[in-house]
Amino acid sequence: MVRIAEARKMRSLGSSYACLEFLSYQSLQRCLVSGTAKGKSKIKGSQPLKRSKVTTNKGTGSGDSNQKEGGPRKKSEFDELVDECLALTSPIRFLKHKEKAREAEREKMGLKSKGSDYAGLAKKYSRVLMRKHRARQAAESAFLRCKKEAIEALPEGLKAAALVPNLTPFPAN
Structure with a gap:
């Protein structure tokens, strides 16, 4: 919509040089080209690279790791199902x-x-x-x-x- 209005303005200006100047200015304003990819910042030499960090919970070190204050941890239903599926034996094949x-x-x-x-x-x-x-x-x-x-x-x-x-x-x- 805006481009159509700009094109009508250009017709009214009459000179092709002014029209070209205006279009080049508009394209520079809209299509600024940076030295890096979109959304990336320039990395300076002294800065460390940003990486996703996986946080781990470190235990207190006292007592058994499987046991907490309430006794042994009960497995969830999903964990039991996964263990059961992993422990299954393959079915016996019919052989000639x-x-x-x-x-x-x-x-x-x-x-x-x-x-x-x-x-x-x-x-x-x-x-x-x-x-x-x-x-x-x-x-x-x-x-x-x-x-x-x-x-x-x-x-x-x-x-x-x-x-x-x-x-x-x-x-x-």
């Missing part, structure tokens, strides 16, 4: 025969999936596989060391026959 066998195998390996997420299970399974791999490598290296010692103990005639490589694979289990 195949899934039951898989769960039994996981438990045998030490992978209990109760309450674990998939990433946690994957990490545990990876650890189990690495443990098995290390055990297999240790068994294989012990076997090869024993074989080498046994060959060294043989007489010369049998040693040549024993050095022929055995190409049967190492047993998986």
Whole structure:
């Protein structure tokens, strides 16, 4: 409404230069640009930053913290409900025969999936596989060391026959 009235005044002024001067003055008055964001004050170097502070009630230090003069504090209904919800066990899932066998195998390996997420299970399974791999490598290296010692103990005639490589694979289990 005010702008329309100002525009009518400008028409009456006639000169475009006066009109421009008036409009620039009006925009400066209304649209003042400050160096900081709206609502923020400039921070001086010596002033500490303002942060929201969380107040804590400090006890007197005497007596048990759970007990006051009237005896033990009674939990509110909401607190009891929250504790009850947190203590609930997860419902038992219906598992098919195949899934039951898989769960039994996981438990045998030490992978209990109760309450674990998939990433946690994957990490545990990876650890189990690495443990098995290390055990297999240790068994294989012990076997090869024993074989080498046994060959060294043989007489010369049998040693040549024993050095022929055995190409049967190492047993998986």
